[in-house]
Amino acid sequence: MDYSVEKELIKIENLNFQIKDKKILRDVGNDRFPFVIHDLVFKNNTNCLGQVVAIVGRSGAGKSSLFRLLTGLVKPTSGKVLIPHASIPDKYKEVAEGEVGFVQQNYPLSRNQSVISMLTQACKMGKISKTDSTDLVKKYLNDWGLFNQRNQYTNQLSGGQRQRVAIIEQLLCSHHFMVFDEPFSGLDVGNIMEVKASFRKIADQDNINTIVFSTHDIDLAVEIADLIYVVGFEKNAQGEIIEGGTIVDCIDLKKLGLAWKPYCPEHKELSNRICEKMLLAG
Amino acid sequence: MSLIKRIFTPFEVVDRKVLSSIAFFQIAILVIAWQFGISEKSFFPKFSEVMMSLKELWQNGLFYHILSSLALCGKAIVIGIIISSLVAYSSTIPFFRPIVRFLSQLRNNPIQGFTLFLTTATGGGRNLQVSMMVIFMSFFFITALASIINDIPEEDINRRKAMKMNRWQILWEVAVKDRLDFLLEVIRQNISIMLMMLVSVEAMYKSFGGIGALITDSNRGLNFPKIFALQLVIFMVGISLDAFLKYAIHQFPVNIKRRN
Numbered sequence: 309m310d311y312s313v314e315k316e317l318i319k320i321e322n323l324n325f326q327i328k329d330k331k332i333l334r335d336v337g338n339d340r341f342p343f344v345i346h347d348l349v350f351k352n353n354t355n356c357l358g359q360v361v362a363i364v365g366r367s368g369a370g371k372s373s374l375f376r377l378l379t380g381l382v383k384p385t386s387g388k389v390l391i392p393h394a395s396i397p398d399k400y401k402e403v404a405e406g407e408v409g410f411v412q413q414n415y416p417l418s419r420n421q422s423v424i425s426m427l428t429q430a431c432k433m434g435k436i437s438k439t440d441s442t443d444l445v446k447k448y449l450n451d452w453g454l455f456n457q458r459n460q461y462t463n464q465l466s467g468g469q470r471q472r473v474a475i476i477e478q479l480l481c482s483h484h485f486m487v488f489d490e491p492f493s494g495l496d497v498g499n500i501m502e503v504k505a506s507f508r509k510i511a512d513q514d515n516i517n518t519i520v521f522s523t524h525d526i527d528l529a530v531e532i533a534d535l536i537y538v539v540g541f542e543k544n545a546q547g548e549i550i551e552g553g554t555i556v557d558c559i560d561l562k563k564l565g566l567a568w569k570p571y572c573p574e575h576k577e578l579s580n581r582i583c584e585k586m587l588l589a590g
Numbered sequence: 591m592s593l594i595k596r597i598f599t600p601f602e603v604v605d606r607k608v609l610s611s612i613a614f615f616q617i618a619i620l621v622i623a624w625q626f627g628i629s630e631k632s633f634f635p636k637f638s639e640v641m642m643s644l645k646e647l648w649q650n651g652l653f654y655h656i657l658s659s660l661a662l663c664g665k666a667i668v669i670g671i672i673i674s675s676l677v678a679y680s681s682t683i684p685f686f687r688p689i690v691r692f693l694s695q696l697r698n699n700p701i702q703g704f705t706l707f708l709t710t711a712t713g714g715g716r717n718l719q720v721s722m723m724v725i726f727m728s729f730f731f732i733t734a735l736a737s738i739i740n741d742i743p744e745e746d747i748n749r750r751k752a753m754k755m756n757r758w759q760i761l762w763e764v765a766v767k768d769r770l771d772f773l774l775e776v777i778r779q780n781i782s783i784m785l786m787m788l789v790s791v792e793a794m795y796k797s798f799g800g801i802g803a804l805i806t807d808s809n810r811g812l813n814f815p816k817i818f819a820l821q822l823v824i825f826m827v828g829i830s831l832d833a834f835l836k837y838a839i840h841q842f843p844v845n846i847k848r849r850n
Contacts, residue, residue, distance in 0.1 A: 381751055405752075405754075406751060406752060406755075409752055412745045413745075414745060416746050416749050417749075419768050420770065420771065421768075430753060461843035463844055463845075474749075
């Protein structure tokens with residue numbers, strides 16, 4: 309597919325994150341492996357092309373911490389996570405809490421609120437007017453197959469339904485950037501298809517919509533992402549592991565001609581290469 | 591496995607009707623033992639004596655004494671929960687955390703020794719009774735509520751942060767609104783403490799009546815059938831309050847079963 313690379317949407321500059329004496333992340337977004345997500349635009353195509361970025365790595369490499377930094381929930385020890393300034397074009401600012409949507413692994417929702425109540429509240433937080441929010445919530449409920457569940461409560465929803473409510477909540481809070489922490493974890497085949505469809509829906513809504521997700525399923529990552537970052541540990545000259553996870557590889561599937569294509573043998577080959585890289589960087 | 595064997599095997603699931611039958615059978619055995627198993631020379635009253643006393647109490651206005659006790663408990667719970675909630679919710683603010691921890695530890699202390707100061711401060715009477723119950727129960731409420739707030743999963747808070755809520759909005763949404771059923775559960779679990787206090791608190795001013803006042807009088811006169819009858823009344827009041835609160839808690843959406 310013919311596309312052009314436009315402005316930077318999310319970039320990380322020399323990010324370090326430490327908790328007390330323990331280094332969690334080290335030098336993420338350096339010159340060797342820059343962490344930059346660009347706005348992509350299809351040429352000669354009216355469809356929207358949102359960005360889908362996968363972050364893979366073994367457990368303990370720092371993916372969850374990276375997500376908390378990307379969403380502004382924690383501040384880095386040094387370095388920056390930058391997003392476009394809302395009101396000043398071509399300017400960037402450090403990400404603050406609430407500026408990036410975060411769909412967490414267990415899709416936490418309110419214990420005592422109905423679906424429609426949660427989504428209406430999300431509209432209020434996204435500063436959507438009362439008159440517009442009724443129609444908008446109804447539209448999302450219909451589009452995402454939740455209209456019949458609108459008066460149900462969290463414990464009455466299936467896992468897939470809860471996930472969709474969690475996603476719509478973040479979308480209604482006017483988030484173009486959304487981070488998903490292990491969205492495929494523990495899902496059956498049907499639910500995985502639902503999540504993939506959700507990602508497609510989000511990406512198709514707006515060009516600057518950007519999804520960043522983590523997964524242990526490398527095959528899934530190569531199938532749906534257009535950019536993959538591998539997080540792991542580097543080794544020094546003596547072969548010892550250097551404390552603090554970092555980006556050890558960046559795979560641009562667009563340049564490889566593998567993005568936006570159905571899963572094929574080339575994807576499998578790439579998946580195997582990434583697995584090998586992850587094992588070396590463990 | 592036969593039913594008899596299952597009834598005496600750990601972790602076996604039996605029908606609710608079977609459980610009800612077991613309970614009925616056990617109560618029947620208890621009543622029979624209570625009536626016929628007690629020696630004539632014993633001070634321990636028989637079941638029929640307790641029932642006679644209960645009938646007498648009822649004819650002498652027991653209902654109004656129960657109402658008086660419930661009114662005292664109700665007032666104390668409402669004031670206690672409001673004060674305890676405010677204190678417990680303030681534990682989310684770092685400045686107040688040490689204060690909340692200190693207040694929570696005061697539940698280990700009896701209230702004796704402070705009665706004179708409370709009498710002076712409240713002017714005595716019903717106000718003193720309410721104050722004593724509020725103060726005593728609040729330490730337990732604060733402990734339980736602070737523990738609930740402490741156990742709020744970080745992901746609940748992160749979700750609200752990602753929804754652009756400020757910290758005060760998160761406190762209201764997550765700690766207060768989303769956990770109201772826990773508040774009722776705290777009350778339900780601490781009702782027994784309140785009922786235990788009833789006797790000593792109502793004994794201070796018997797002119798207001800109440801079950802506690804009646805028990806104090808009966809105890810002084812060593813009227814054991816009457817004491818046991820009143821104990822039975824307190825037991826039934828406790829069960830009823832517990833059942834009522836359980837029902838109220840089950841009305842919360844979080845307890846509604848998933849519809850297929």
